[in-house]
Amino acid sequence: MSIIIAIIIFGLIIIIHELGHFIAAKANGVKVNEFAIGMGPAILKKQKGETLYALRLLPIGGYCAMEGEDNGSEDGRAFCNKAVWRRIIIVVAGVCMNLILGLIILIIHTACSDAIVTTTISKFEDNAVSHSTGLEVGDKIIRINGMRIFTSMDMSYQFTNDSDGIYDMVVERDGQKVELKDVQLEMQDDVIHYDFWVAPGKVTAGSVVTQAFKQTATDARLIYISLADMIKGKYSLKDMSGPVGIVDSIGSVIDSETDEETGKVDWSALSDTIMSLSAFITINVGIFNLLPLPALDGGRLVFLIIEGIRRKPVPPEKEGLVHTVGLLALFALMIVITVSDILKLI
Known part of the structure; x- marks a missing residue:
């Protein structure tokens, strides 16, 4: 059950994030070649107009592939040929959608609380x-x-x-x-x-919305505080958790809300905790993506800001190399964190 819940949570977060890029791209006249949920071989796919919509086998990511996103293109509707401010909107749209989703979840969660x-x-x-x-x-x-x-x-x-x-x-x-x-x-x-x-x-309409905004600010700020504490040496990589650690945490929550004698799950208490966790994860995914690191939205944003200041783009091959190296570094970090999560379970 914990694996299923985790897949649903991460799937929703990924869909919302990529949907933000997709909607912003379409609104700014950028050609989207493919909108995919998941990675690997396609299970289902459908071509509608210029865009291929695909559901892929591995529920570990997704993407909104735009024309001219990573390479040059002669197409007038290519991402690389749009004004800098339009590309900035498209890049940050995924983050904005994550924050909006987190806020909505927190509003619902707070509205359902007794106090x-x-x-x-x-x-x-x-x-x-x-x-x-x-x-x-x-x-x-x-x-x-x-x-x-x-x-x-x-x-x-x-x-x-x-x-x-x-x-x-x-x-x-x-x-x-x-x-x-x-x-x-x-x-x-x-x-x-x-x-x-x-x-x-x-619990009033005003207090619910106010508290939801405050909790969103708390969750968003926590990732920067945690990263600063890691840099200071207060925490190490072993204190971080990835998907495996989150699945284990969800399993612990399920166990805590399950009656040992009857085996019945307190679905009300479980849903309350899962909503809080979902909001926390989606807000942190959004904020983490804003970090000025290669391969993340924040890294792309840095290159766009540099282009806006210089009034000419960074050579695509150089930017592509930086993002490739960054992506490999992120994969390496995920492997380290995953191994650490598994060792904690042994």
Whole structure:
């Protein structure tokens, strides 16, 4: 079941991403030679007009193949012959579609919740360390160690990724911003202990949309924060997960929502978790694609910006070589991550 769910999630994300490129290409008059879901041999294919639509055997990707995308072309409708601003729209359209999909999922997920988790403190445990070092009931946490706090996930990330359990915070108290120095949380067995609760928010049309946008910002920002932490040496490649790791995580979720005696799955709780995970993955796929790395949309965007500044394109053979090397590097990274995921399961 976890494999099926993972295929559905990744399939939807890929379709939406490539559909963004496809719609933008058509809207800007670019000839699309093929729109494919999956890789490898075609299972189903149909030629409609100038475009071949194909469903391919391996559910590991997809593509929107445009005329003149990687090579020169004499066709006036080729990608390479369109204005730079049009090509930029086409390149970023896939990312935009991923972010829109993530936002829609989060809106639905939040609307189905009993309450919205806020960042406002509602009460403390007895003798709470955080209370004695500065926090008060009613405080809305705005910043922790300089990072803007949008959601409770931001709070958890900052709390759990600090080594000493001491934080500088900015809170909103009685309508005023208040700076708090050296707020502490108790450490129990080297794990942060949360000694306060946050207030639930009402589920309204306005609060649902606002919370969905905040969660989208949280999820999008997390990939850059995580990459920065990796560069600093806080995490290593073994801490990353690929498709195998995600399938294993989904399996763990299914196990946790399955009654051991009856074998019945709590589909309500499972769907809730799967929706959160789907939104997180699609937003991160979109943001990751914006990284200025060869073979990614962000890498192509860099070349288009350079072309716009120079007013002439980078030679196609040089750009193609960079993307080829980048693609090989990404494949190598995926192999390393996949092997790491498999070793974790052994």
